[in-house]
Amino acid sequence: MNPKVEKALNEQIHAEFFSYYLYLSVSAYFTANHLDGFAHWMRIQAQEESIHAMKLFDFLAERGGRVELLPLDGPTREWASPSAAVESVLNHERAISERINRLVDLATAENDHATTVMLHWYVSEQVEEEATADSLFHQVKMVESSPHGLLMIDRELAGRPAPAADPAGE
Numbered sequence: 001m002n003p004k005v006e007k008a009l010n011e012q013i014h015a016e017f018f019s020y021y022l023y024l025s026v027s028a029y030f031t032a033n034h035l036d037g038f039a040h041w042m043r044i045q046a047q048e049e050s051i052h053a054m055k056l057f058d059f060l061a062e063r064g065g066r067v068e069l070l071p072l073d074g075p076t077r078e079w080a081s082p083s084a085a086v087e088s089v090l091n092h093e094r095a096i097s098e099r100i101n102r103l104v105d106l107a108t109a110e111n112d113h114a115t116t117v118m119l120h121w122y123v124s125e126q127v128e129e130e131a132t133a134d135s136l137f138h139q140v141k142m143v144e145s146s147p148h149g150l151l152m153i154d155r156e157l158a159g160r161p162a163p164a165a166d167p168a169g170e
């Protein structure tokens with residue numbers, strides 16, 4: 001496998017596992033603040049992130065690349081408010097989208113068509129993830145001064161189902 005693409009895919013596996021860590025940390029923050037629906041939603045999102053990492057892990061192996069698991073830093077564990085916690089995941093998703101776009105640019109420049117096609121799934125996924133985080137952030141911002149509003153969102157988030165093992169159905 002092209003060594004530049006292999007290195008970049010390993011860095012993306014690292015970024016997806018960091019996303020897993022970040023969502024778990026946000027989940028723990030909400031649990032500590034008695035917003036169990038938010039905590040549940042973030043935990044389910046963490047599971048999705050590990051699926052994103054493992055799809056790349058499996059792809060590398062399939063293409064004859066070598067997986068290298070890089071060390072993870074500890075994510076932030078405290079936020080000033082629920083909206084600040086949700087805003088941090090929104091900003092994170094925006095940064096992940098930029099990373100994916102740069103990866104597509106690299107795979108295209110290296111004529112690695114298989115990687116380019118595989119990455120299209122991540123491009124679409126990021127559109128959805130940014131939109132979801134953005135809408136949650138604005139909803140939380142709207143009701144932040146009213147505990148009643150926050151509890152209503154919390155109840156709604158408690159219903160998020162677990163992700164399918166492979167969201168692409170492959």
Ligand code: OFO
Pocket residue numbers: 016019048049052092093096125126129
């Ligand atoms: Fe893996 O999509 Fe969020 O970070």
